[in-house]
Amino acid sequence: RYNQVSYLKGRNKLINIVAISGFTNKSYTIYNSTDDIIMSGTTDNSDFWSDSGEHVATVDISSIDTEGVYRFAIDEMEVSFNIQEDGYQELREQAFKYYYYNRASTALTPVYAGEYARNEGHPDNRVIVHASAASAERPAGTIISAPKGWYDAGDYNKYIVNSGISTYTLLAAYEHYPTFYQNLDFTIPEQGGDIPDILDEIIWNLDWMLAMQDPNDGGVYHKLTGLNFSGNIMPDQYTFDRYVVQKTTAAALNFAAVTAVAARVFASYESAKPTYSATLLQAAKNAYSWAKSNPNIYYTQPNDVQTGAYGDDNLTDEFQWAAVELFISTNDAQYKDDIVINEIDGGVPGWQDTATLALISIAHHASSLSNDIDVLTANDKLLTIADQLRNTVNTSPMKIAMTTNDYVWGSNGVAGNQLVVLIRAYELTANETYLDAAYKALDYLLGRNGTGYSFVTGFGDKTPLDPHHRISVADNISLPVPGMISGGPHSGQQDGCSGYPNNNPASSFVDDYCSYSTNEVTINWNAPLVYSLHALHNYQNS
Ligand code: G3I
Ligand code: 9MR
Structure with a gap:
């Protein structure tokens, strides 16, 4: 499981190895685009991740920091991943554009909507x-x-x-x-x-x-x-x-x-x-x-x-x-x-x-409020939430911010808002460890999760093709509207859809229109994604 869109130059880069059974010391090899081996090693012993029912090890590849396309090989499997300075430009634009595509009371014109004009x-x-x-x-x-x-x-x-x-x-x-x-x-x-x-x-x-x-x-x-x-x-x-x-x-x-x-x-x-x-x-x-x-x-x-x-x-x-x-x-x-x-x-x-x-x-x-309200206590509360998230990122088997209770209807909205909190904590303290945690947590939405999907339509190697979005179903265009984040896994399965792989909170997800409880899109789940991608880009440049 890896970030299917891009890792960023200068930032941490994690890849997870997952298996149904526990494993020890598996060898892996990383190649660059001219097939040179640039890194190899063995994984740690796997940990059981109960949220998805899988065994997980994490490989830290942060030391690879040259832009390019790479291959990660383990057993008979191989995936390719990118490292770029600005790997999310298109993703940022499309995640925002979702709001235009979802406007009521107006025609969308080809100039702005391309083939999604309506x-x-x-x-x-x-x-x-x-x-x-x-x-x-x-x-x-x-x-x-x-x-x-x-x-x-x-x-x-x-x-x-x-x-x-x-x-x-x-x-x-x-x-x-x-x-x-x-x-x-x-x-x-x-x-x-x-x-x-x-x-x-x-x-x-x-x-x-x-x-x-x-x-x-x-x-x-x-x-x-x-x-x-x-x-x-x-x-x-x-x-x-x-x-x-x-x-x-x-x-x-x-x-x-x-x-x-x-x-x-x-x-x-x-x-x-x-x-x-x-x-x-x-x-x-x-x-x-x-x-x-x-x-x-x-x-x-x-x-x-x-x-x-x-x-x-x-x-x-x-x-x-x-x-x-x-x-x-x-x-x-x-x-x-x-x-x-x-x-x-x-x-x-x-x-x-x-x-x-x-x-x-x-x-x-804070500065204009500090004479009137207890800003220190309020800021402490915000940092307490961020500290918990950062701790989960650093200690969980997948090195993500999500925990069992976060897998609700719209769990990807939770994952997005976790990023907002971590980013705000960084802004408040200038402590880089919040930003590091945010980058790792962002990987979750783009593939380092319990499903193997990059959850944003159109971005990644395996992305939702059949979200619960009436326009995407009815528009006679094979691919869904791009830039929409799917709701995300949770075990409620209130839609009674068939095809869920299992009932585990982090992997109960099915890319089917019928699954409105895991594969719908909404304005409130895209908003924290838009916020975070742009905020992180702002820091990347400054
Ligand atoms: O409030 C209880 C909480 O007390 C309890 O601990 C928890 C345990 O699961 O459940 C909480 O209620 C949940 C509620 O959301 C609030 O989080 C329900 O189980 C859950 O089914 C409910 O899901 C909402 C869903 O509508 C069904 O009502 C989603 O948050 C909400 O995003 C979704 O919104 C829908 C709109 O109704 C219609 N348009 C599409 C949109 C997205 O699917
Ligand atoms: O399409 C609806 C979706 O936006 C809601 O999130 C969901 C829960 O309220 O309901 C969906 O509509 C379904 C309805 O509840 C039951 N019949 C099938 C509908 C989906 O086509």
Whole structure:
């Protein structure tokens, strides 16, 4: 198992040998492209890796540090791998481009989408207020308009909770590395101009999020959805009515946090995007006060709605996250008074666990916050999570950051967010061991894992060809849309798909459309990949 995309010059390089049975001292040989032997040796004794049920040894090939293509041979097996100075350029671009490919309410043109050009679908300009979302001003059946946004995933619905962490992660990428992104072009229709391209893409989703707020009370609809999941059709073939469903506290708080971050980011772009920042900030404040008055309206799936729930009945973390972002953006004591550092407790972030997003923002704004909140304690909490990850990388059989409990639905989103935490710890401390751990942990997503897949479509020797992504199924193009990270292994197998190799958490994965529990794609799993690849590239250059 190896990084199938590229190892990087100047960074650590690990290859794992795995076998069904234990082994000792296996000989291996590494050749360069002219067939010279440049390294050979024997493995250590294997360790049992219970997460995949395999026996594993690790070979450290970091001493090979010349760009090129190499072959690694052991027993009768052979794989080839790359070492490059900048091995991820194309991967970075395509992982980001996924957001463009997943845009609702627009046609994708050949200039920007190449063979993935398609017609417009889901105009979402006639959306019905569902009974669960009815209010005096907007009774059930009222028609509203909420176009744009990114499709959540392999399905065509748009969910505020999951948009929350996804949009935050991309905004944080910009906020943490502004100069880097100001100098970075992406091939999207808004390319160039006064606003960095990453922010142009983010605007596509923010505009939709803003339309999900009821202007009458500040509440935010949980999702915009058909009553059921559609079949495998292209966006322009979709005929179901679309609804906004139930205002929830979770939606209001995710919305408040994201629009508060966006307000401070877009404050620098007032002339290119007049009043946008102020609109976002007002929206954030209104959503937050709605949540304060309605603190425990949890999502309950109405009987006639079948699509994703993104339910969450613990909102302590979302409250803290929103309060932190609003305080950073406003410096208003009202929000500071709601911040309780002791309540900001979580691990690696996810759509349901946003506490650490608050810690990440606190760490980034530490100097302006230190008179008002206990920044030291907050930073300690962030470093504690990173230390655990680094320790797992250094001591686990595969030398990765994943542990048994991380193999959930969307485990590759966990792996991506582990990278974000390690990178933030490096930024906070300048301690290179966090960066080393991040590079090793990145290999996991690109092949050094329990499945042998490089999980990003189009990148690697063995990559998902049949992800749960309606567009990729329906577009008559044999390869899936590139740059999408598949959900990743976990043993739930809720889709009842056949073809899983086994039930082990790290290897229960099947590259089949039917496996929506392991092989779907989503905006929240791609976001930490985009964040991390660009952040690491920034460090690689500096
Ligand atoms: O909250 C419990 C936790 O208390 C418990 O310890 C843990 C043990 O497994 O389970 C937790 O619940 C899990 C939940 O996610 C929160 O993590 C459920 O088991 C798990 O089935 C659930 O999976 C979610 C899945 O939808 C099903 O609801 C995924 O996180 C979520 O990413 C996924 O999202 C779907 C959307 O609904 C629809 N669009 C596609 C998208 C991606 O597949
Ligand atoms: O396509 C749906 C996917 O986006 C969701 O993650 C998943 C779980 O909510 O559900 C998928 O839809 C399936 C539905 O739940 C059951 N019938 C088959 C659908 C897949 O085509």
